[in-house]
Amino acid sequence: MSADRYTSDVYVSWAELHRDTRELCRRLLDTGREFERIVAITRGGLMTAAVVARELDIRLVDTICVVSYRGGEGQEQGEPEVLKAPEGDGEGWLLLDDLVDTGRTAGKVRELLPAAFFATVYAKPEGRPLTDLHIREIPQETWVRFPWDTELSFAVPLVERG
Secondary structure (H helix, E strand, O other), X not given: OOHHHOOEEEEOOHHHHXXXXXXXXXXXXXXXXXXXXXXXXXXXXXXXXXXXXXXXXXXXXXXXXXXXEEOOOOOEEEEEEEEEOOOOOOOOEEEEEEEEOOOHHHHHHHHHOOOOEEEEEEEOOOOHHHOOEEEEEOOOOEEEEOHHHOOOOOOOOHHHOO
């Protein structure tokens, strides 16, 4: 995916991420399902998994380690490469990620864990059909800036920007 495909940004704060992840937990409870373990898609899914593990009292947390974005600002998404995956088909497992974007990573993970219940906090239209549950939809052309990818800095007043 080309970086020029993104025409806007949305900034997600820690408080907003926590609130949205707790809402994900409420909806997971509403499904009536019981999960024996969480599998977090690294790296963004780790933050989500920490909150969900606490709220749903799930003690067994594993990871599936996938890399698809390489580089810094305006990253290019390549073919997903699985670095580590748990054994099994995902039966009784809750698969978590912060965001499903194009669905490339999600598609690869779904191939490996087809029986897992896949939940994300945020979803874009191209990847949304691969999830079983998500909380908030983000426009496809929007780059999501998570709190671990940003830092606070001084903002020059508009009048001084010229």
